[in-house]
Amino acid sequence: MAVRVRFAPSPTGPLHIGGVRTALYNYLFAKKLGGTFVLRIEDTDQNRYVDGAEAYIQNALAWLNISPDESPRNEGNYGPYRQSDRKSLYISNINKLVQSGKAYLAFDSPDELASLRSAAEANGETFIYNWQNRESLKNSLSLSEEETSALLKTSTPYVIRFKAFSKGSKELLKLNDVIRGNVDINTSLLDDKILVKQDGMPTYHLANVIDDHLMGISHVIRGEEWLPSMALHVLLYKAFGWDSPVFAHVPLILKPTGEGKLSKRDGSKFGFPVFPLTWDSNTPGFRESGYLPQALTNYIALLGWSPGGEKELFSLSELTNMFSLEAITKSGGRFDPERCKWFNQQYLQQVDSSLLVAVLEKEVKTNGVEKSDVDLTRVAKLIQNRLTLLTDVWQEANFFFIAPKDYDEKAVRKQWKDDTAKILSSVAELIDSADETTADTLGVLIKSYANDNGIGLGKIMAPLRIALVGSLRGPDVFEICSTIGVQNSISRINTAIKNLSV
Numbered sequence: 001m002a003v004r005v006r007f008a009p010s011p012t013g014p015l016h017i018g019g020v021r022t023a024l025y026n027y028l029f030a031k032k033l034g035g036t037f038v039l040r041i042e043d044t045d046q047n048r049y050v051d052g053a054e055a056y057i058q059n060a061l062a063w064l065n066i067s068p069d070e071s072p073r074n075e076g077n078y079g080p081y082r083q084s085d086r087k088s089l090y091i092s093n094i095n096k097l098v099q100s101g102k103a104y105l106a107f108d109s110p111d112e113l114a115s116l117r118s119a120a121e122a123n124g125e126t127f128i129y130n131w132q133n134r135e136s137l138k139n140s141l142s143l144s145e146e147e148t149s150a151l152l153k154t155s156t157p158y159v160i161r162f163k164a165f166s167k168g169s170k171e172l173l174k175l176n177d178v179i180r181g182n183v184d185i186n187t188s189l190l191d192d193k194i195l196v197k198q199d200g201m202p203t204y205h206l207a208n209v210i211d212d213h214l215m216g217i218s219h220v221i222r223g224e225e226w227l228p229s230m231a232l233h234v235l236l237y238k239a240f241g242w243d244s245p246v247f248a249h250v251p252l253i254l255k256p257t258g259e260g261k262l263s264k265r266d267g268s269k270f271g272f273p274v275f276p277l278t279w280d281s282n283t284p285g286f287r288e289s290g291y292l293p294q295a296l297t298n299y300i301a302l303l304g305w306s307p308g309g310e311k312e313l314f315s316l317s318e319l320t321n322m323f324s325l326e327a328i329t330k331s332g333g334r335f336d337p338e339r340c341k342w343f344n345q346q347y348l349q350q351v352d353s354s355l356l357v358a359v360l361e362k363e364v365k366t367n368g369v370e371k372s373d374v375d376l377t378r379v380a381k382l383i384q385n386r387l388t389l390l391t392d393v394w395q396e397a398n399f400f401f402i403a404p405k406d407y408d409e410k411a412v413r414k415q416w417k418d419d420t421a422k423i424l425s426s427v428a429e430l431i432d433s434a435d436e437t438t439a440d441t442l443g444v445l446i447k448s449y450a451n452d453n454g455i456g457l458g459k460i461m462a463p464l465r466i467a468l469v470g471s472l473r474g475p476d477v478f479e480i481c482s483t484i485g486v487q488n489s490i491s492r493i494n495t496a497i498k499n500l501s502v
Ligand code: GLU
Pocket: 007, 008, 009, 010, 042, 208, 221, 222, 223, 226
């Protein structure tokens, strides 16, 4: 059997990190088994449709390198890939179910149903449209053929419902889920779900099952929130006379506290992104917050799935090679923003410095640096292991391009002594007279000056750093000195002396 899996989001807003993980597991599973990863857009619910969400989903997957083999942007042989373009397929298939008596037309108006619901509630009961009462309600099973045609002739609105259970049929339905194991369902407890709405549009359940069948989907890997729908879906496959796909319901991603599902709002609440790309000013994305796609995919792959062993850093192809549905855990994975940052930091240390150079180029421009001879590649290499997020680049690198305008007061109070001006003037002269200005030669020069004059190295290094950077941060001070060059270094030293030695 050809392995074909699908990610089937509804375009109701930006894709949440839970959806990203579902897509990733589908992708890894398909790639591992040489199968096909399909993206299908489930946009039958026009009320929840949000403009731009479909493009967002496709852009997010592209950024994360979890690219579908077939999608609305890249159609294969099973199209269309958007449910709104597949309406005729739902109509023809539902008609077959109605003809075979497995689904029926229900004319009960929303008002009638509402009063049935409140009457039941008044008795402390719940109204369920099912085998126990369908014969007494207004539908094509309870009405005569003539009555039904008369209602159709007068264009009485109706929905189509699934006949989930009938008296005398087998009650126990055995379900199997790769992650959850076996679940037995008493089908007499199921309600007659609506398959086609009054507006003629299929509901999620109908469209989803028809599409999975017609698109040759072999494995349905989706979020745990769909587990309660599995019985209905399996019954629908049976009603159509089709084989069910294999099901795997992936556990939830939990809040950082471990309590409850990570929600779209948790991002702003806890101050970290939960969306791959920025959607609007209230929903910042991982990309814009400085995360690398490979760090994010690595981290979220491990939220609810474990390859075993100590190793934690895996490329997408390593993840693919090791992936199996059986190793997905039953319990939810807790989203830990600090762990996610740690992964990003690890990956940032491995990236080619050209990526950081590109960021630097942009930052230099946006921060209004007019002219600079500073070697960007050199700066990139010097700050690389100091970065946790790509957005840290400017914070770590700004002093290479811009001389300090003020100085960290606490550092100055502690490190700037009465003799500092004198010492730094000599250091400036030393730098000025150096034949070679690599970090190493400057280091040797300044260290031997300290030695020869009996000055503790700390009395030079900290004030020198304050003069060059404005505070005690940054990489090796001789590297900073050498990278910004002799002229810049001397002028910064002189400015600091002027400002700080009163
Ligand atoms: N459209 C559903 C969703 O938004 C898809 C569920 C499924 O994968 O069957 O999650």
